[in-house]
Structures are given as structure tokens and as C-alpha cells.
Amino acid sequence: MIKEINVQDLRVGMYVERLGISWFHHPFARNKFRIAKESEIKKIIECGIVTVEINTQKSIDVALPAEKDDTEDEIFSVEKSAKQQEDVPLAEQEPVPLKEEIERSVEIYKKNLSLVHKLVDDIKKGGKIDARSVNDTVDQMIESVFRNRYAAVTLAKLKAYDEYTFTHSINVSIFALALGRQLKLSRKQLKMLGSGAMLHDIGKASIPEHVLNKPGPLTEEEFRVMKTHPELGIKHLKNVENVRNEILQCILNHHEKINGTGYPRKLKGAAIGDYAKMVSIADSYDAITSTRVYQKSTLAPNALKIIFSLRGEHFYTSFVERFIQVVGIYPVGTLVKLNTKEIGVVTSINPSKLLYPDIELITDKKGEKMGATQTVRLGEEYKKAPELRRKIIDIIPQKKIKDLVSEEQDLITDLH
Ligand SMILES: [Fe+2]
Known part of the structure; x- marks a missing residue:
């Protein structure tokens, strides 16, 4: 079977069926070959190639990346438990806030x-x-x-x-x-x-x-x-x-x-x-x-x-x-409604917990504007008892955000 994979997933032993660039532009003697050492993977990456086609029948004893189960909409499964999310490593820190x-x-x-x-x-x-x-x-x-x-x-x-x-x-x-x-x-x-x-x-x-x-x-x-x-x-x-x-x-x-x-x-x-x-x-x-x-x-x-x-x-x-x-499923700036009836704006995405961003509350449970800044970290809600956990139940359309903040500077200020 011919399978297209990301170069980051290449392993020694895989049989490259197609590199996607002409023979003149890569340093290998053949267009099709079995990867014998790590340095060959490095050379493929250095050619600027992002994906290659491999022949899985000729790639003996090599673990391939798991096949996607097309029937399971895993990324959008809001039901995915917080317990499962706990095991995901922490997000890489960005150099500038x-x-x-x-x-x-x-x-x-x-x-x-x-x-x-x-x-x-x-x-x-x-x-x-x-x-x-x-x-x-x-x-x-x-x-x-x-x-x-x-x-x-x-x-x-x-x-x-x-x-x-x-x-x-x-x-x-x-x-x-x-x-x-x-x-x-x-x-x-x-x-x-x-x-x-x-x-x-x-x-x-x-x-x-x-x-x-x-x-x-x-x-x-x-x-x-x-x-x-x-x-x-x-x-x-x-x-x-x-x-x-x-x-x-x-x-x-x-x-x-x-x-x-x-x-x-x-x-x-x-x-x-x-x-x-x-x-x-x-x-x-x-x-x-x-x-x-x-x-x-x-x-x-x-x-x-x-x-x-x-x-x-x-x-x-x-x-x-x-x-x-x-x-992000809920990008920064998205206005969301929580199960508690509170409304907030997404201020930070957790790349490993896309369904659980950080939110700054705008209104409280009664719909009244928050007096002091309160940030809710949905990624940590699993620590609470199930009946007390906040979760996103709806998104408020973007045009309503525009009604709330018309000026660019206000927009930036409101995000934090
Ligand atoms: Fe176009």
C-alpha cells in the first residue's frame, strides 16, 4: 500500500516510493529506496520536502503512525473526559506574551x-x-x-x-x-x-x-x-x-x-x-x-x-x-456561554486541551457585568466535583463581539 506521510514520521527501514521532487533536486542515487540511516531522513528534510509517499509492503518491521479512524469525530468530541486530558503534556511556552x-x-x-x-x-x-x-x-x-x-x-x-x-x-x-x-x-x-x-x-x-x-x-x-x-x-x-x-x-x-x-x-x-x-x-x-x-x-x-x-x-x-x-476550536477572542450562564471571552488556547481554553468572565450568572477580572481555566475544572465544573455550551457570534468592542485598542484591552 502506498501511504503519504509527514517527513517527521519517517523511520529507518521505511521504503520511500516517491519523494515528490525530481531526481535533479535530491542527493539520492535513486528515486525509490529504503531508508538505511537517520542521516538520510535529515537529508530529505533538508531538501525542503514536507511529505513523502512510502510503500508499506516494502517497509519491513517498521511501526507506522496510527491510521485515523474516520468514523470517530474525536477532535470534536465534547464528551472527551477531563481525566483523559490530564495525561497530555503541557503546552510549549510562547517567547512573547x-x-x-x-x-x-x-x-x-x-x-x-x-x-x-x-x-x-x-x-x-x-x-x-x-x-x-x-x-x-x-x-x-x-x-x-x-x-x-x-x-x-x-x-x-x-x-x-x-x-x-x-x-x-x-x-x-x-x-x-x-x-x-x-x-x-x-x-x-x-x-x-x-x-x-x-x-x-x-x-x-x-x-x-x-x-x-x-x-x-x-x-x-x-x-x-x-x-x-x-x-x-x-x-x-x-x-x-x-x-x-x-x-x-x-x-x-x-x-x-x-x-x-x-x-x-x-x-x-x-x-x-x-x-x-x-x-x-x-x-x-x-x-x-x-x-x-x-x-x-x-x-x-x-x-x-x-x-x-x-x-x-x-x-x-x-x-x-x-x-x-x-x-483552536475556540480561538482567542471567541465569546462563549458557559453551563453556569456566565459569559466570557477566550483569552488563551491550550494546544493540548483544545476544548478547554482559558476564559475571562464578562458577565456573571445573573448576566451582570463582572466587577473584577476573573479568569477561569477550563483545563483545571476537572479538579472540582462534576456538578461544579464549568464547560462551554455555546458560542456567541462574532458580530456581537464587534458590538461590545468597536475600537481596536478596546479590543486588545478586552482580551486581557
Ligand atoms: Fe483562489
Whole structure:
């Protein structure tokens, strides 16, 4: 059986069936071979490969990562007991506190917004893409993701700015970079991923406005036009020097699906490329959770449910699972209702306890505003008697958060 696995799961003894890059770009004598020593795994990772295909029949005596049980919706099982959660190791500490990094992220986001406006303007005027500016802003986002992986994600999730056409590329870049950090990509790999994500929809600059922002379903002909945007995007980059293939892959393949039902080329599995697979998840997540002229936004947990249900069909399963770890089922900033009738805002995600974030209470059991700050750590509620344990029973839609906090600074203050 041929199985696609993450390079982090490679073991000595596994038989590599396909590396996903051409013979000219890897140091091995053959394209197919059995891994004989650890140093060969290191070489594969250094080639910038994220997943490989292995032949399980030829991989003698090697323990493979456990198969996913597709019938069990484990990640979304709210019933999973607190006792089970206790055994999970503590989350890795972020180098910079969330609040501090969100403040920086707001500034980076604003700069990105003007850059995206300029990129679209340049293309509409028939000009060239300013590759250096893209590079510089992606660098700043990477630094931010390394200081705190949740800060930029939090901002992207809050949808503090309404211009979808422009914010979408920034959000996709942020989500893709956070996923890339979770997958332990190198800075060089993150740079290609972030740039590819930033430019993934650049071809839409050439799609007529009446198709792009039509407040209703597209006709067959309009959809055909819309589906040309990945190839148009590649054309916009033809005058830019030294564009990496990985960036072109993100632009051309971000609408391809694992099962071969995507567009423009109906590519399947490994042929899509890891960078495009990551951008595809980030792209879909931002699109589903955003309000558009033709659709209402879907709440973050429901968006994750949709993406999770399409794992192995549209999206690469292993990346979906890592993505959920980084955006969280209840992302920071989500307004939640507890079984005690208290209302609170999620202030911190526990990557190993996604269903049990930290919450700052906004109203008490009677619906009255809290006098003093009170943080509830749902991850520690299991220590109480069952009848006293707090748990999330509902999510309050994002637009209501906007009603509560209209100004950016208030937003940041309210998060902490
Ligand atoms: Fe697209």
C-alpha cells in the first residue's frame, strides 16, 4: 500500500516510493529506496520536502503512525473526559506574551493592508509585482509567528477590518505561517509559504468585478471565468525575477483537492505539493469564516468541522489536524456561554486541551457585568466535583463581539 506521510514520521527501514521532487533536486542515487540511516531522513528534510509517499509492503518491521479512524469525530468530541486530558503534556511556552505581540501584529497588519492595495493597483495598471515589499512583509509576519504563534492568528480571526478582497490574502498568509510553524518548517520554507499564501489569489485582480463580487450564485460561464484565476496569477509573476517554484505552486494549485476534484488541473494527492495543500486549508478556513456579499460567515468551530469532515478528500489529513491545533476550536477572542450562564471571552488556547481554553468572565450568572477580572481555566475544572465544573455550551457570534468592542485598542484591552 502506498501511504503519504509527514517527513517527521519517517523511520529507518521505511521504503520511500516517491519523494515528490525530481531526481535533479535530491542527493539520492535513486528515486525509490529504503531508508538505511537517520542521516538520510535529515537529508530529505533538508531538501525542503514536507511529505513523502512510502510503500508499506516494502517497509519491513517498521511501526507506522496510527491510521485515523474516520468514523470517530474525536477532535470534536465534547464528551472527551477531563481525566483523559490530564495525561497530555503541557503546552510549549510562547517567547512573547500574547497581548504584547497582538499590539505589534496590529501594526504589521496595517502595513500589509497597504501593500496588498498597492499590489492589486499595480496589476490593474499593467505594472509589475513589487516582490521586495512582499518579501519584507512576509519576513515581519514570520518574526511575529515565532514570537507568539497565536497573536497574528488572533487578529486574523477577529476580522477587525471589513475589506475581504484585501484582508483575505493577509489572513491566509497568517494562517498558513502559523500552520507552517506548527509543522516545524524552517524560516526559508516559511518564507516561500508566506509569500505563496500572500499572492495565492493575485490572479483575481484580473477577474471582472461583477463576477468577483456577485451577490448570488455564479452562472456556469461566470464560474468558468472565476476558475481561471490560478493560471492568471502565474502570468502576473512571469516578469518577476527568481520566483521560487513553491510560490508558483501555491498560486496554481491552491484550489486542487486531494481526491482530484479541484481545479485547474484536477491534480491528486502528492502532485498538488505541500505548500499548496497548506494554503488550501488556510484559504478555505478564512473564506468560510468571513462574511461575503453572497454568504454569511460561519462560526470558527463550525468552519473547522467542515474542514475536518473533508480531510482526506479535499484537504491533507495531517495538515488539517495540525491546523486545528493552531487556530483552536475556540480561538482567542471567541465569546462563549458557559453551563453556569456566565459569559466570557477566550483569552488563551491550550494546544493540548483544545476544548478547554482559558476564559475571562464578562458577565456573571445573573448576566451582570463582572466587577473584577476573573479568569477561569477550563483545563483545571476537572479538579472540582462534576456538578461544579464549568464547560462551554455555546458560542456567541462574532458580530456581537464587534458590538461590545468597536475600537481596536478596546479590543486588545478586552482580551486581557
Ligand atoms: Fe483562489
